[in-house]
Amino acid sequence: MKLTETVQTADFKSxxxxxxxxxxxxxxxxxxxxxxxxxIEHPNTLEHHIAWIKVFFKPEGAKxxxxxxxxxxxxxxxxELYTVPRVEVEVKTDKxxxxxxxxxCNIHGLWENAIEC
Structure with missing residues:
Protein backbone atom coordinates (compact mmCIF):
# COMPACT_ATOMS: atom_id res chain seq x y z
CA MET A 1 0.00 0.00 0.00
CA LYS A 2 1.18 3.51 -0.79
CA LEU A 3 1.17 6.23 1.86
CA THR A 4 -1.14 8.32 -0.34
CA GLU A 5 -3.74 5.55 -0.13
CA THR A 6 -3.98 6.09 3.65
CA VAL A 7 -4.91 9.78 3.43
CA GLN A 8 -8.58 10.33 4.27
CA THR A 9 -10.92 13.04 3.02
CA ALA A 10 -14.39 14.22 3.98
CA ASP A 11 -16.34 17.41 4.48
CA PHE A 12 -14.97 19.33 7.49
CA LYS A 13 -18.58 20.20 8.43
CA SER A 14 -19.32 16.53 9.15
CA ILE A 40 -16.93 19.97 15.03
CA GLU A 41 -14.31 20.53 17.73
CA HIS A 42 -11.51 17.98 17.98
CA PRO A 43 -10.77 16.82 21.58
CA ASN A 44 -7.02 17.68 21.61
CA THR A 45 -6.20 15.69 24.73
CA LEU A 46 -3.03 13.76 25.49
CA GLU A 47 -4.82 10.58 24.37
CA HIS A 48 -6.41 12.02 21.19
CA HIS A 49 -4.98 15.08 19.44
CA ILE A 50 -3.94 16.74 16.21
CA ALA A 51 -0.15 16.50 16.12
CA TRP A 52 0.49 18.70 13.06
CA ILE A 53 -0.87 20.56 10.02
CA LYS A 54 1.04 21.16 6.78
CA VAL A 55 -0.07 23.75 4.21
CA PHE A 56 0.85 23.66 0.51
CA PHE A 57 0.22 26.00 -2.43
CA LYS A 58 0.26 24.91 -6.08
CA PRO A 59 0.40 27.99 -8.31
CA GLU A 60 -1.46 27.91 -11.63
CA GLY A 61 0.70 26.16 -14.21
CA ALA A 62 3.06 24.60 -11.65
CA LYS A 63 3.66 20.86 -11.72
CA GLU A 80 -4.38 22.22 31.77
CA LEU A 81 -2.93 23.73 28.57
CA TYR A 82 -4.38 22.60 25.20
CA THR A 83 -3.22 23.63 21.74
CA VAL A 84 -5.88 24.74 19.27
CA PRO A 85 -4.83 23.29 15.88
CA ARG A 86 -5.20 26.50 13.86
CA VAL A 87 -2.57 28.10 11.64
CA GLU A 88 -2.17 31.16 9.42
CA VAL A 89 0.41 31.79 6.73
CA GLU A 90 0.87 34.57 4.18
CA VAL A 91 2.44 33.98 0.78
CA LYS A 92 3.51 36.69 -1.68
CA THR A 93 2.16 35.76 -5.12
CA ASP A 94 0.20 37.25 -7.98
CA LYS A 95 -0.93 33.80 -9.14
CA CYS A 105 -4.43 12.80 14.27
CA ASN A 106 -2.49 10.48 16.58
CA ILE A 107 -5.40 7.97 16.54
CA HIS A 108 -7.15 8.46 13.18
CA GLY A 109 -4.21 9.15 10.87
CA LEU A 110 -3.82 11.51 7.91
CA TRP A 111 -6.56 13.83 6.60
CA GLU A 112 -6.52 16.29 3.72
CA ASN A 113 -8.51 19.06 2.12
CA ALA A 114 -7.98 21.37 -0.88
CA ILE A 115 -9.51 24.54 -2.31
CA GLU A 116 -8.95 26.68 -5.39
CA CYS A 117 -8.09 30.31 -4.89
Missing part, protein backbone atom coordinates in the same frame (compact mmCIF):
# COMPACT_ATOMS: atom_id res chain seq x y z
CA UNK A 15 -15.89 15.14 10.17
CA UNK A 16 -13.77 16.67 12.96
CA UNK A 17 -10.41 15.55 11.52
CA UNK A 18 -10.49 17.30 8.13
CA UNK A 19 -8.52 20.54 8.03
CA UNK A 20 -10.66 23.46 6.88
CA UNK A 21 -9.04 26.01 4.58
CA UNK A 22 -9.83 29.68 4.01
CA UNK A 23 -7.80 31.80 1.60
CA UNK A 24 -7.96 35.53 0.83
CA UNK A 25 -5.88 37.31 -1.77
CA UNK A 26 -5.18 41.04 -1.72
CA UNK A 27 -2.34 43.21 -3.01
CA UNK A 28 -0.19 40.26 -4.06
CA UNK A 29 -0.50 38.46 -0.72
CA UNK A 30 -2.36 35.19 -0.27
CA UNK A 31 -3.46 34.77 3.38
CA UNK A 32 -4.22 31.13 4.22
CA UNK A 33 -5.91 29.94 7.41
CA UNK A 34 -6.32 26.25 8.20
CA UNK A 35 -7.58 24.49 11.28
CA UNK A 36 -9.02 21.23 12.50
CA UNK A 37 -12.30 21.57 14.34
CA UNK A 38 -14.00 24.51 12.63
CA UNK A 39 -17.47 22.94 12.69
CA UNK A 64 3.91 20.34 -7.95
CA UNK A 65 2.60 22.01 -4.80
CA UNK A 66 5.06 23.93 -2.61
CA UNK A 67 5.04 23.49 1.16
CA UNK A 68 4.45 26.95 2.63
CA UNK A 69 4.08 25.97 6.27
CA UNK A 70 4.54 23.10 8.68
CA UNK A 71 3.13 23.41 12.19
CA UNK A 72 3.49 21.04 15.16
CA UNK A 73 1.22 21.16 18.20
CA UNK A 74 2.66 19.92 21.47
CA UNK A 75 0.38 21.10 24.31
CA UNK A 76 -2.16 18.31 24.83
CA UNK A 77 -3.27 18.78 28.43
CA UNK A 78 -0.06 19.35 30.36
CA UNK A 79 -0.85 21.78 33.19
CA UNK A 96 -4.04 31.87 -8.31
CA UNK A 97 -3.90 28.16 -7.72
CA UNK A 98 -4.79 25.48 -5.23
CA UNK A 99 -4.24 25.37 -1.47
CA UNK A 100 -3.86 21.99 0.24
CA UNK A 101 -3.86 21.21 3.95
CA UNK A 102 -2.79 17.90 5.48
CA UNK A 103 -3.35 17.08 9.16
CA UNK A 104 -2.36 14.18 11.39
Missing amino acids: EKHVPSIHAEKADGVLKITSWVGEE FPIEVGSYEFSAHGEE GGEVYALSY
